[in-house]
Amino acid sequence: MRTPLLSLLLLAGAAQAAEPLTVDVYRDPNCGCCTAWIDHLQSHGFTVNDHIERDMSAVKQRLGVPPRLASCHTGVIGGQFVEGHVPASEILALRQRPELLGAAVPGMPIGSPGMEMGARHDAYQVIGLERGGAERVLADYPQR
Template sequence: MKLFRSTAILVLASFGFSACAEQTAAGGPEMTVYRSPTCGCCGKWLEHARQSGFKINDVISDDMDAIKARYGVPEKLASCHTAIVDGYVVEGHVPAGDIQKMLQAKPQVAGLAAPGMPMGSPGMEMGGRHDTYQVVSFDKAGKAEVFAEHGDNR
């Protein structure tokens, strides 16, 4: 009886894990987003990511500096929210298309950042204003390179 129960538990657990894996695949890549409870633009960026197929785990934090330090976000690249997806860090209002390109290419970087809070970036829409801005990739040493450019002239 004990063997039957153990086997039944293993079989049921494997169905549960399979269902979770299928649900994640169907819902797109999982992304954990850390954000301040008072930032409205972060919520708009979360919606942009959801609409682009990411499955979001929304984590509210009162200590974003500690989150950024934990994940190695260089201070000069900091923005308002920090996300983790497939082992990469995504800092700030990075367009979902750039994140998807990174996930497909799998570059040897720590992540992507849209430093500051560029107007016209996802979640920072302000009427017709669209500032030109760069999304940069960065490594664990903090070295940054341009990954993509966005704005009126792009």
């Protein structure tokens, strides 16, 4: 039987041995909120490969992001898209959902990661897209 301390040490060792999570982010060169979202990811331990794109519509189409789920930037991690201002915690949860093509925060809700503008926080949802095209709510973030 493991002691609590031994279990904690084993978990810590496994976390240190884990590869850093890498996200490829595609964004327009003139977008400030995209770089703020990249900062959010990096502050949560993600490694970001930043790709400047002139035709974001083509990137979204290539990655299977439906126009109704679109935002300004698009990330890719483990073959799944991450559209818009998805919180880092939801990206980690997405990795456990291989049945999904990706996750999105449509639009640019104020208060979402990268869209912080003071005390205002609009309500928003993280939407998952299934391989068959169905959408499901993965998380709700209430207005504050």
